[in-house]
Amino acid sequence: MSNTPLTEGKLVGKAVRRREDPRLLAGRGRFVDDIALPGMLHAQFVRSTVAHAELASVDVSAVLEVPGVVAVFTAEDLELADIVAQLGRPLSEFVPTAMPVLARDKVRYVGEPIAIVVARDAYAAEDGLEAAKVSYATLPPVMSEEAAFADGAPLVHAEAAHNTLVDVSLFATEGIDRIFEVAPCVVEVDTRTGRQNALPLETRGAVAHWDDREEQLVLHTCTQIPHQVRTVTSRCLRLDERAVRVVVPDMGGGFGQKCVVGREEIAAAAAALRLRRPVKWIEDRKDALSASFLAREQHYRARAAFDAEGGILALDTDVVCDMGAYSCYPFTAGIEPLMASAEMPGVYKLPAYRVRGRAVTTNKAPTGPYRGVSRPQYVMVMERLFERAARELGLDPVEIRRRNVITDFPYTGVNNITYDPGSYLESLNLCERLVKDEGWYEKQAAAAAEGRHIGIGYSCFSERTGYGSAAFAQRKMKVVPGFDISEVRMDTSGVVTFTTGTMNHGQSHETTMAQIVADELGLDIAKVRLHQGDTDRITYGFGTFASRSITIGGSAVRLAAAKLGDKLRAIAASRWGVGPDEVELAAGAARRRNTQDVLPYKEIADIAYLQAHLLPKDIEPGLSVTATFDVFNDGTFSNATHACVVELHAGTGQVEILRYVCVEDCGVAINPQVVEGQCRGGIAQGIAGALFEQVTYDAQGEPSATGFMDYKVPTAHEIPDVLIHHLETPCAFTETGAKGAGEGGTIGAPAAVLNAVNDALRPTGVELDHTPITPETVHRALNGAPSLELSS
Incomplete structure (x- = not known):
């Protein structure tokens, strides 16, 4: 053609x-907030102030007495169908959870929407929230993986035994235990990553109105998946799908947080349908940080066997992902453990593999996709294993990677995924050469002589992109994305x-x-x-x-x-x-x-x-x-190697990034400047996860981060200039020769930063395996605290 x-x-x-x-x-x-329609009303949500409770009563009668308030609706008033995300796996592996648009009988996290207040202006809507009276019969909150699995633990969902939504065991290579018994070198890591917010510049929002001429509900919203929003909205409101039109104006970022269907957009649409007047809802930053879809809270226990020359022999991993209170639509709670389980071997030739992946439900805001989806975490685990094996075997950390990366393509891995041609070894070699050419190893040695702490860390990885219908069907998803x-x-x-x-x-x-x-x-x-x-x-x-x-x-x-x-x-x-x-x-x-x-x-x-x-x-x-x-093979694989140079400051525990190098291959770069922009932005988000961002909770489930005073976001001062080199291995499976480039920067950065920090800490004997890496942890390590906890 x-x-x-x-x-x-x-x-x-x-x-x-x-x-x-x-x-x-x-x-x-x-943007959504720029839309102003005649007669438009404004909405906000009465939200749960407790993490786990039965709803004893919801009294909104006084709300209607607040000046400017036009209406208030609870779950009983709107009678909406629930949002249900399902996998096609047997119930022994996957437990579906129904997420009501507005909480009915029970609340499961602080910030869960209970009622929608509609008023003439945004200020009156906020005032109306104060008049709502919600009584709770509190229940013990489940706030951690350990609490979720504990004997006799409260159940977030009655149908989810042991608070487990997904439990899959995959790729158990025959004889793997024997491999570990006789291997010359076995190394282990126990890694945790902090809960994060994707933090798009534009928070979520919606403007809905009824079009009498078309007999159609029109929903303007900032979503990455307009057709799925239309499908779910029509089902929740019990309308023909033709009667719902979703329109997306300009959008200020999404990063995955907006590629799931939210509850508030549907509630706003339902209010507009009921009132026959336009209704606008704009999420404030507090709700965006604490009650929107979060991500990244994962725990890996992994061990790897190596031969005497540094060749990897086997990998055995247990993955637990804290998915919060509900499954997200359409990806479900399986999105993170299934991603990690299927793709963890990455760029390495792995002969034997066993993995168990679990999704645990807790009394926290639900988890949705965030740029990279589990890959920043499992890449960090793999790279830590290689770093540890290199030390055990007395090998250079780049050399041990060089001996293990895939070089012959197409390559079908132990995970039954076929990798299309890439430049894994070439990117690794070039990245190392660029670091050497700039003299960083000499600078590191000179700094050590002066008592300063400079470290160099690498991360080698692939990014599976262009998932087609066949790839999603392998996950047994009820909604199978793929074609365009x-x-x-x-x-x-x-x-x-x-x-x-x-x-x-x-x-x-x-x-x-x-x-x-x-x-x-x-x-x-x-x-x-x-x-x-x-x-x-x-x-x-x-x-x-x-x-x-x-x-x-x-x-x-x-x-x-x-x-x-x-x-x-x-x-x-x-x-x-x-x-x-x-x-x-x-x-x-x-x-x-x-x-x-x-x-x-x-x-x-x-x-x-x-x-x-x-x-x-x-x-x-x-x-x-x-x-x-559509792509009917296993997808396409972009790849990259990142290198990070850091200096640790003993007085403050600050991690200063001195240099960042990225060698990436996304096939044909349609617009190299755009690709570089994606790469730089992704690296910034990866650095944020490695060093700064984390949502934590107190024992009662109250989130710590409700504003930027508490949620640490890096500024331009903390993000270094990034040297980017492009390699090009055209893809045979796409019409353009391009592979995806949207997530690679985020995937590789946490491992590169963590490895660099550990390299700088090597004289102390301390190794860190958790992120974010806090200044307190670094300060203790550099100053020889005797009771140092070896995780951050």
């Missing part, structure tokens, strides 16, 4: 300026509009996908426009997550553009009386090869729309085509 190979195009592979920037930088973006659909159409002026089922929230889709279309059709990029985020306009789509936008969505876009190109060539060929192969597309026109004959797209469009009698009988009027794309 293609006119020319994509990599030979004029735009793909170039740092085309972002088309979004003029609008956004000039303040002309349109794109429509490309040309109007009579020769301008092309195209759609994608993915959802931009900062990834530059308006630019990168337009580059693909413009190259395919030989068209000025100024004449190519993207339309997304409207469930009435886009047939169906699974949105943006798991680095699928360019791999899946971009491939569908290219296929659709190629089909339109075929039609343009066919129409031009019929006018000249030649075959379509005699026609090429360039500079906004069809051109007859080896002649001066040119037919501008405007003239072809006139024929297709206004002079259809001139079309051949086998060509339909109009210039609109649709294409779908």
Whole structure:
């Protein structure tokens, strides 16, 4: 179908300026909170103040007496169906949990919505919350993995024995215990990672109104998955799906937190339906930090066997993920333990593997996906195992990785995943060389002589991207994401509009996908426009997550553009009386090869729309085509190696990052500048998890972090400049040759930072395996505290 190979195009592979920037930088973006409709009301939520309790009574009668309050609704008033996320696994492995839109009989975390207050303005809505009276019959909260598994522990959900929602044991290689018995070297790690908030700049929000003309509920919301929001909203409100339209305006970040269906958006839509007036809800930062979807709280106990030369022989891992109070829709509580279990071997040639993955439910805000989903955690575990084995065997930490990374492709691992070609060894070698060329090893030695503490750490990993239907089906998901659909159409002026089922929230889709279309059709990029985020306009789509936008969505876009190109060539060929192969597309026109004959797209469009009698009988009027794309193999694998250089300050325990190097390979980089932006942003979030961010709770389940005074977010001062080098291994399974690039920075950073800190701590004999790494822990280690706990 293609006119020319994509990599030979004029735009793909170039740092085309972002088309979004003029609008956004000039303040002309349109976000949810910018939407103002006639007669619009404002909503906020009465939320639970306790972590675990039966609801004794919910008295909202006084709320209606507050000036400005128009209505207040509880679960009994709205009678909404629950949100239920399910896996197709047997009940012995997976326990589904029903999440009510508004709590009915029980609350399971501080911040759970109980009632929605609707008022004439946002201030009156907040005042109305104060008048609500909720009585609780408190229950003991379950606030940790240990408490959840304890004998006689309170049950967060009666149906979840031992507070376990998912319990899967996978890949138990025969004879693995014997391997550990005879291996020359066995190392272990016990690793915990802190609970985090994805922290998009724009909090969640929604504006809903009823359209009488269309007999349709229109929901404007900042979501990464508009079609899934439509499906769940229609089911909760018991409406035909046609009667719900979800529209996504500009969105200020998501990072996975917005790729699950929230309760508040549905409640706001229900209130608008009931009142027949527009209702707006904007999440405040306190609720965003404490009651929105969180992530990352995981515990790994892992051991690995190595031979005398440093070759890994076996890996045995127990994974426990604290998923909070409910399963998220559509991914369920299985998202983190299943990801970790399936993909933990990563870039290494692992002969034997055994893993048990569990999702535990606790009285904390629910867990949803966050950039990387378990991969920052299990990569950190793998890299710690290799660091420990290197020390045990007296090997260089880079050399032991070099001996174990996959080099022959395609490679099918012990986890039954087939890895497409990548540059694992090349990225490792180049990253090490860049660090050496800058003289960091010499600087480290000189600093040690001065009594300073500089450490160098590496992280080598892959990022599975472009999960298709086959990959998600292996997880036995009831909702199986995968394919994407794109429509490309040309109007009579020769301008092309195209759609994608993915959802931009900062990834530059308006630019990168337009580059693909413009190259395919030989068209000025100024004449190519993207339309997304409207469930009435886009047939169906699974949105943006798991680095699928360019791999899946971009491939569908290219296929659709190629089909339109075929039609343009066919129409031009019929006018000249030649075959379509005699026609090429360039500079906004069809051109007859080896002649001066040119037919501008405007003239072809006139024929297709206004002079259809001139079309051949086998060509339909109009210039609109649709294409779908799915990946039916195991996905595509981007890869990278990160290196981090840190200095530890004895006086304060501060970890200062002196240098950060990234060598990444995401196949064909459609726009290298955008790829680098994704990489830098991801590394910043990875550093945040390694050193700063954590949501903790007291014994009664009260979250510690309800504002930026408590939730430590790195600033530009803490994030270093990042040296990025690109390698390119084109993907054979996507139409663009691209692999995903959205999550790699976050995946590799925690391990690189932790390894660098441990390298700097080596003279102290202390090793840290937990994140975030606190200044207190580093200070104790450097100052020889005798009772130092070897975790942070």
